[in-house]
Each structure stands twice: as C-alpha cells, then as structure tokens.
Amino acid sequence: MSIEGIYGRELESAAIDRMLAGVRSGSSLACFAGEPGIGKTTLLDVLRTRADDQDMLILTGSGAEFERSMPFGVFVEALDEHLSEIGPRMLNRLPADDVARLAPAFPALSGLRDSPGEMSEGRSRVLAAARNLIEFVAGRQPLVLIIDDLHWADGGSLELISHLIRRPPRAKVLMVLAYRPLLLTERAGPARTAFIAGAADIVVEPRPLSSTAAAALVGDRLPSDRLEEVLTESGGNPFYLEQLAGDRGSTSVEVTAGLLGVPQAVAGSLAGEFERLSPTERAVCQAAAVVGDRFEPDLVAAAANVPDTAALDAIDSLTRTGIAGETEVLRRFRFRHPIVRRAAYESAEPGFRLAAHRRVAAALRSRGATASELAHHVEASAQPGDAEAVELLTSAGRATERTTPSIAARWYEAALRLL
Numbered sequence: 001m002s003i004e005g006i007y008g009r010e011l012e013s014a015a016i017d018r019m020l021a022g023v024r025s026g027s028s029l030a031c032f033a034g035e036p037g038i039g040k041t042t043l044l045d046v047l048r049t050r051a052d053d054q055d056m057l058i059l060t061g062s063g064a065e066f067e068r069s070m071p072f073g074v075f076v077e078a079l080d081e082h083l084s085e086i087g088p089r090m091l092n093r094l095p096a097d098d099v100a101r102l103a104p105a106f107p108a109l110s111g112l113r114d115s116p117g118e119m120s121e122g123r124s125r126v127l128a129a130a131r132n133l134i135e136f137v138a139g140r141q142p143l144v145l146i147i148d149d150l151h152w153a154d155g156g157s158l159e160l161i162s163h164l165i166r167r168p169p170r171a172k173v174l175m176v177l178a179y180r181p182l183l184l185t186e187r188a189g190p191a192r193t194a195f196i197a198g199a200a201d202i203v204v205e206p207r208p209l210s211s212t213a214a215a216a217l218v219g220d221r222l223p224s225d226r227l228e229e230v231l232t233e234s235g236g237n238p239f240y241l242e243q244l245a246g247d248r249g250s251t252s253v254e255v256t257a258g259l260l261g262v263p264q265a266v267a268g269s270l271a272g273e274f275e276r277l278s279p280t281e282r283a284v285c286q287a288a289a290v291v292g293d294r295f296e297p298d299l300v301a302a303a304a305n306v307p308d309t310a311a312l313d314a315i316d317s318l319t320r321t322g323i324a325g326e327t328e329v330l331r332r333f334r335f336r337h338p339i340v341r342r343a344a345y346e347s348a349e350p351g352f353r354l355a356a357h358r359r360v361a362a363a364l365r366s367r368g369a370t371a372s373e374l375a376h377h378v379e380a381s382a383q384p385g386d387a388e389a390v391e392l393l394t395s396a397g398r399a400t401e402r403t404t405p406s407i408a409a410r411w412y413e414a415a416l417r418l419l
Helices: 010-023 040-053 073-086 096-102 123-137 155-166 181-188 190-199 211-221 224-234 238-245 264-275 279-291 297-304 308-321 338-347 350-366 371-381 387-400 405-418
Strands: 028-033 057-062 143-148 173-179 202-204 324-326 333-335
Touching: 010 028, 010 040, 010 143, 010 173, 010 202, 028 040, 028 190, 040 057, 040 143, 040 173, 057 073, 073 123, 073 143, 073 155, 096 123, 123 143, 123 155, 155 173, 155 190, 155 405, 173 181, 181 190, 211 224, 211 238, 224 238, 238 264, 264 279, 264 338, 279 297, 279 308, 279 333, 279 338, 279 350, 297 308, 297 350, 308 324, 308 333, 333 338, 350 371, 371 387, 371 405, 387 405
Parallel strands: 028 173, 028 202, 057 143, 143 173
Antiparallel strands: 324 333
C-alpha cells in the first residue's frame, strides 16, 4: 500500500496521525530514529503535508555535517525567517530582556533594541528566553517544530532541546526530532540520547522495506531477477534501493565509501551521478557542497568561481536530475539527502575545496557576516601564520564561549594551529 508516495509505512503513518492529534492539547515531543536513508526525511515530508492540511505552522531546522559552529543553529534556521516575516511591530511585544539575550544569535531580533545583549548572563537565562520565544511563535496557531539531522546539531541546540524537554513550552507545540541513534550517541553521549528518546511521547523507528514494498518502490526500474539482489545489497534501505535501481554502471569519479558510511555500490552510484554532469555543473555541485547543506546561488557562484548565470544554469540542471531541490525559502536550495552532499564534497579535489572555502569566506565577509558565520570556512582555508584568520577565529571563540563552550574551544584550537 502506498501512503502519499511512500511504501510499507502504515505503522509510521498512523504514528504521524497520533502526533498531530496531540498538538492541540499542548506541548509534546516525537522522535524519528534510524540509520541514514531509512526514510526519516520522507516521513517528515508526510508530517508536514498533514500538518499543513490542519492549518498548523510548520518550521524546520536541520543540522549539517560540516556546519556545527553556530550557537542554536538549528533553531535559528527554523525560526529566524518566520520572525522576519512577523515584523518588528509584533516582535517588539517580546520582553526586552529576552530580545537582548537572543539577538546575538537570531538576526531577526538584532535590530529591535538599541543595545542588543552579548549572551553574557549565563546559559540558563538564554535557554529560558529561547523557550519564551517558541511560546511567542506558537501563540497564534499550533506549531510543529521539526529538527532534522539532530546528530549534526551544535552543542547549544542540543542543550536547548534538553531544556525544552525538562521545561516544555506552555503552548501548542509539537517538537519533532529526527536523528541517527548511533551518531547522536557518539556526539552527544549515551545519557543524553537515552534522555531524549525516553522523554518522547512517540518514537518512530522506520524498518527496512519488505520485498513487497521494495517491489512497489523500484520494481518498475529493475528486471524481476535483479530485484532480490538489489534488495539484499541495500538491506531494504529506501535511499539505497532507489540509488541502486538508478545505477548506470561504473564511473571514474571517486567517492570515499568509508567516509560516507554507505555500501560501496551506493557510493559508486552517487559518483556516477556526478560524472554525468558537465564539468561546470560538477564544479557547481561540489562548490554547493562546500557552501552548505542549504545553499544560495550567489555564494555557490563565488565558491565555484563562475558567473552567476552559469551557476544558476548548473543549479537548474542539479534540480532536474534530482541531485538538489528547492526549499521553502526563496532562492535557497538543498541536496536531496545529506549523503549526496557528503559524496559531492568528497568527490572534489582537496585544492578545489580549499579555494572554494576561501572564496565563500570572502563573499560572506562582503555581506557583513559575523565571525561565527565565517569561522568554519576560515578554519578550512587559512594558511599557518595568517594573523587575520587567527584574530577572526579568536573573535568567534569569544562570541560563543559563554553559550557553547565546545564551539569556542574548537575556534581557539584552530587559531592555535595557525599560530
């Protein structure tokens, strides 16, 4: 049976309905836990569709493997665009103290007061202010707050999630966390992972697809005698199944399967997708992977060192082939899966990546980006002895040491390496 384009997920579909039924009763927590490619993101799309049908506000933030340096980054991604749409008149209803505590992290709040704070009052008050902000956003309609790829979230976001679990928002909020359990345990520790899963009202753990579901998903793209072989090779993982069903043979483009954590055949299939691109399209794809899981055309053009028109044409090609797609934000795109982004990044030559990071840093600097926004790209591209890079990384460390000491330690360590 197919449910909104997915197969073999009747139990998960019923769980999504239960999640949404509970939103109007108050705050609740749900988790989608499973290996990469097992279908968490697809199920989140179903959740969004059904929540939208029920006139709920849906906001999404996502962790990214290479970007874990912005305090409360996944919450900023989820909330900030919506806060900008609300506008200053409504936002000025927020308590001045909360605005001062959050303005350094949330750009939409930075212009509301003459003297924005420095997040210097201690993390507990900043966390409480963030909870108040979520309650404010959920004040007009039920809120579905989705955090995808939680295992890549920054330390501040993980701490805020723990705070929200202990002190749930006093509003109609469904917080949904999607993550890979093993990776979250590795990054956040077994105690926090167990705490998150144990606190959830509903935990969905998608299982490998059955033979029947696999046949419904990819059977029309494979001869019958090949289906069982592909099902065995993929382990019933939907992403791997679709990747192997579309595989067109060997390739000369290299992708490191060990770093991807996927079967060799899947890594080879991804590399084949990149090989079928033109040289400019491939460079733009790799440059987009340097920019981030979500990317904007002008930054990609800068990273690839190509004209804006060439970057736009290449991005059109990436969306046509399904390597990337549009997001809910205008002029912002993303890779169809974090594995695809990682494969694109790994397929680029080291020298290309270094130069692309340097060009992205320059482009962001021209926009007036903060030290925290620049630090990741500077760390990846600066040369030993670069005094300006050392100063920037040190500034990024100072900006984050009170709220997320682990991120500050990373920037201080990077600055010391350059010295």
